[in-house]
Amino acid sequence: MSGVSETGTVFRSTGSWYDVKDNSGNTVKCNLKGKIRLEGLRSTNPIAVGDSVVFERTDTGQGTIEKILERKNFIARKSVNLSKESHIVASNLDRAFLIVTIAQPRTSSGFIDRFLVTAEAYGIPTTIVFNKVDLLEGESAKRQNELEKIYSSAGYSIMKVSAKTGEGVDELKASLNMGINLLSGHSGVGKSTLINQIIPGLDLKTGEVSDSHSKGKHTTTFAEMFEVPGGGFIIDTPGIKGFGLITLEKETLNHHFPEIFEKLDGCKFNNCIHIDEPGCAVKDAVEVGQISHERYSNYLEMYETFEEGSYR
Numbered sequence: 240m241s242g243v244s245e246t247g248t249v250f251r252s253t254g255s256w257y258d259v260k261d262n263s264g265n266t267v268k269c270n271l272k273g274k275i276r277l278e279g280l281r282s283t284n285p286i287a288v289g290d291s292v293v294f295e296r297t298d299t300g301q302g303t304i305e306k307i308l309e310r311k312n313f314i315a316r317k318s319v320n321l322s323k324e325s326h327i328v329a330s331n332l333d334r335a336f337l338i339v340t341i342a343q344p345r346t347s348s349g350f351i352d353r354f355l356v357t358a359e360a361y362g363i364p365t366t367i368v369f370n371k372v373d374l375l376e377g378e379s380a381k382r383q384n385e386l387e388k389i390y391s392s393a394g395y396s397i398m399k400v401s402a403k404t405g406e407g408v409d410e411l412k413a414s415l416n417m418g419i420n421l422l423s424g425h426s427g428v429g430k431s432t433l434i435n436q437i438i439p440g441l442d443l444k445t446g447e448v449s450d451s452h453s454k455g456k457h458t459t460t461f462a463e464m465f466e467v468p469g470g471g472f473i474i475d476t477p478g479i480k481g482f483g484l485i486t487l488e489k490e491t492l493n494h495h496f497p498e499i500f501e502k503l504d505g506c507k508f509n510n511c512i513h514i515d516e517p518g519c520a521v522k523d524a525v526e527v528g529q530i531s532h533e534r535y536s537n538y539l540e541m542y543e544t545f546e547e548g549s550y551r
């Protein structure tokens with residue numbers, strides 16, 4: 240039957256076609272009707288996983304997407320080559336889970352903070368999930384404890400899991416049982432392996448971490464959403480290296496560090512950026528160890544490298 244418009248949700252996008260789930264849960268392969276452009280946002284992909292769309296079935300049983308319904312939110316990053324364009328990772332997110340590993344590969348706090356600022360700016364609550372805890376020993380165990388302290392005192396929720404031994408996986412699964420959840424992080428941290436643990440039988444492709452560089456091999460190439468048994472949805476994404484924000488102001492970058500923003504009331508100037516101003520409550524808090532020195536120096540580094548509404 241053609242000619243009737245229906246709504247559905249995008250579960251997979253390869254750039255040329257889209258898997259859309261209709262309201263009965265059936266997947267319809269769709270293409271795009273003409274060009275859909277979003278106001279004010281130049282993106283390399285007009286449609287992202289998580290989008291609600293209006294589509295029309297064609298006679299072949301496939302479909303044509305006619306429009307995107309307004310997004311509640313989205314996470315975008317700068318396109319690798321086209322610096323003025325953004326790539327929408329996923330949309331309509333209820334929560335993000337940033338998968339972090341201390342080693343194989345190493346995730347820096349600078350990267351964690353760029354992700355958290357991005358998610359804060361888009362209003363998406365984030366849980367930090369430390370994976371591969373089975374590998375921790377000596378120095379790496381120490382670093383793990385350090386990062387846990389830093390981020391729990393900054394107000395973030397934290398989980399520790401091992402996709403290999405299964406430790407913590409049930410707890411992670413339980414926290415996915417509502418809404419749309421994004422899994423993000425560097426290549427090789429174990430996003431797809433974790434999803435395979437959470438959804439038995441899915442059998443997503445996973446890749447070794449290279450021995451020489453301890454880097455992942457970008458095994459997952461397209462974002463894809465899956466239904467979690469017992470409720471909720473989860474989006475597997477390709478590994479990311481970095482972020483560039485499009486919608487941020489340099490002067491309000493500090494508002495996206497929750498524990499820094501909390502102190503702003505105590506600063507002498509209400510537009511304090513906590514760098515050179517006298518009477519700065521943030522600098523005082525850093526001095527006495529109430530705000531993590533590492534978080535504060537990541538803030539300074541991001542502030543300094545910030546240009547044209549974005550940072551590298």
Ligand SMILES: Nc1nc2c(ncn2[C@@H]2O[C@H](COP(=O)(O)OP(=O)(O)OP(=O)(O)O)[C@@H](O)[C@H]2O)c(=O)[nH]1
Nearest residue numbers: 402403426427429430431432445446457458459478
């Ligand atoms: N020791 C250990 N290895 C793990 C764990 N989780 C995943 N791995 C291994 O890490 C490697 C990378 O896992 P993937 O699931 O492909 O990682 P990914 O985050 O999906 O990577 P991309 O798709 O490239 O972004 C694989 O060899 C996994 O077996 C873990 O908890 N412990």
Ligand SMILES: [Mg+2]
Nearest residue numbers: 430431458459
């Ligand atoms: Mg993967």
Ligand SMILES: [Zn+2]
Nearest residue numbers: 506511513519
């Ligand atoms: Zn201040």
